[in-house]
Amino acid sequence: MSSIEVKNLSKSWGEIEAVKDVSFVVPEKSFTVLLGPSGCGKSTILKMLSGLETVTSGSIKIKNRDVTNLEASKRGVSMVFQSYALFPHLNVKENIQFGLKVRKVPAAEREKRVAEAANAVGLSDLLDRKPSNLSGGQRQRVALARSIVSDQSVCLMDEPLSNLDSKLRAEMRDEIRDLQQRLGLTVVYVTHDQVEAMSMADQIILLNSGQIVQKGAPEEIYNYPNSIFSAQFIGLPPMNILNLKKIDITALSNENQKKIEISKNSINLGIRPEHLNFSKKGLPVTVKGIDYFGGETVFKISHLEQNFFLREPRQPKIHLDDKLNISWDPEDMHLFKKNNQRFIS
C-alpha cells in the first residue's frame, strides 16, 4: 500500500522552475530518500509535501487522501528540520509536547506520550534541560521525539544530520533507521549526502535541476545507473567516465571490445574504481597519485591524458609514475550514449 503519491508535481517562482513534473510513490513504512545536489529542488518537494509551500501544479496524496491544497497541520505529517527548530525558551519536555498542547491533548495522555517518545530516543533524563544546554546530537533527538510524539505515521526529514560531526552522524544514521523500523514510520528524508542515502534508504529518488534522474533501491542505482549524472553522484570516489574516442580500445580484452562494439553509438565508458584491477595485460596507465586510507588505497591513474581512479582493498607495492596495465570484467562496464543516458543492450 502506498502512503504518499506524488503526481506531476511542479513548483515555480515566476520564471524560475524549481521542481518540474515530479512523480513518485512512497510505499507505507518505507524509508525514501530524496537525494541530489544543492538547488536540485529536493527541499522544495519536501516543503510541498508538508504543506509549508504551495504547489504550482500537480497533486499530492497522503494515505489516499488528496492533500494538495490542505493546511500543513491537517495533512497528518510530522517534520524534522535541518536546524531542529527547537523553541529555545522551552525545556525539552515542553518542546516535545508543544504540538500536543496546541491540539489540546488531555494532560494525563500527554504525560504518557511524552514519556514514551523521550524513552524511544533516550532523552528521559534530560526533560528539564533547555535546548541551549544540549549537544547537537541531543537536540537532534528532541526534534525526533517531537516528531514521534505527534503520532503521525508520515515523517518528513530535511537534512537532519547535516549539522552534526561525522562520527555522530554515523551513529544517528543507525538510530534513525532503527527508529523508523521499530515504529513503522513512513519516512521521506532529504539529503545531499549519498552515504546517508545508500545506508538508510529503501528507495532513493535522485534529483537534478528539479527533475527526477533515477529512482530505485540503493543497489539498483549503484549497479545500474541510468545516466552519467546518476553514476557519478553515487559512489566515492565517483564512477570513472572515459571517452571511448580517447582510449586505446585495442588494448582491452576481447569480451570488452565486443561489448563496446555492440553499442556502436556509445561515446562514454563508465567503470567504478573498485572494479578496476592492476593486471599484466590491458589498458596501459601511469600512476599519478596514491591516497592511502588504511582499509583501502585509491590510486589516481592516467591513460592518454585522461585521469581516473582505481580502488584497492590492500596496499600493493606500487609507486608514483609506475607504468602498469589495468583490466576489468565486461559486466562491470557501463556504456553511455551521446545524451549521457545508459546504453541498454
Next chain:
Amino acid sequence: MKDNVRNFQGWLLFAPAAILLLAFTHYPTITTFLNSLYTNKSIIRPRRFSGIEGYESMLSDPIFWKVFANNMWLALGTIPTSIGLAIIMALIVNKAIPGRGLLRMAYFTPTMLPMIAVANIWLFFYAPEIGLIDQATSIFGFESTNWLGSPSTVLPSIMVMTVWKEAGFFMVFYLAGLQTISPELEEAAKLEGSSRWNYFWRVQYPLLLPTTLFVLINAFLNSFKLVDHLFVLTKGGPDNASNLILYYIYETAFAFLDVSYASALTIFLLVLLALTALAQFLFIEKRVHYR
C-alpha cells in the same frame, strides 16, 4: 625606570576619556550634589551650609509631588501603549507584504523628527476650533475642546503625542528581535497546528522578552528625559497640569534662579534613574530568557 615610562604611556592613553568623563559627568554631578547642600548666594546673603534642608523642602513642595505624579502617569500612560503598538507594527512590517519598506519608513518617521518639530505639528492638531482634531470632531457635532488648555485633557494629549513619537522607535528593536527568530520555528509551529495567535503567545512573545526589557527601561528613562515639547506646547501649564520633573528643574534653575533647590531636584532624578538602571542589571535580567 622602564615601568615608569610604560605607566606614563598608559595614563596618557587613558587621559582623553578620563578628562572628558571627569569634566562633563563626574565634576558636575559632585558640584550639583554640593550645591544642593548649600543655600543660594545673593548680594545680601552669603552662601551657607544648609544640609538636607533642600531635600526637606522638596518633600513639602506640592508642585514637586504634582510633577512627580505627572511623570509617573506619563510613564504609565505611554509605555504599555507604545510597546503594544510597537509589537503590532513590528509584526506587520516583518511580513513579506507589498510596500514593506515604505511602511517601515512611515512608522519610523516620527522618531526621526526632532521633538520640537513634532510638538509644532501636534500644536496644530490640538489647537481649539482650527486644529485638525477639533475640525474633525466638529463634523460630528462635537463641541470645541481646548486640548492643551484644560488641566483634565492636557496630560492625556501629551501622552498621545509621546506614544506617536516613541512607538516607531521601539518598533525598530522589536523588528530586530523578530528577525533573530528562525523562520523554521514558525514552520514547526504551523505543522503542529499552532494558530498565528498561539504562535505569538507561546513562541514570539517569550523570545522577545529581552527586547521588551530593554525597551521598558529605555521608555522609562525617556519618559523622564523628554521635555522639549513642553517648551512649545504648554510650558508645563495650565496650573502645572502638564509639568514634568525635568522641566520643573529647568524652571527652578533658570527661571526662578533657585540653584540650590534645582540641585536637590536633580540629585533626586539622578538617584531615581540610577536605581532603575540598577534594577535592570540586578533583578530583571536574571528572569529573562537569553539565547
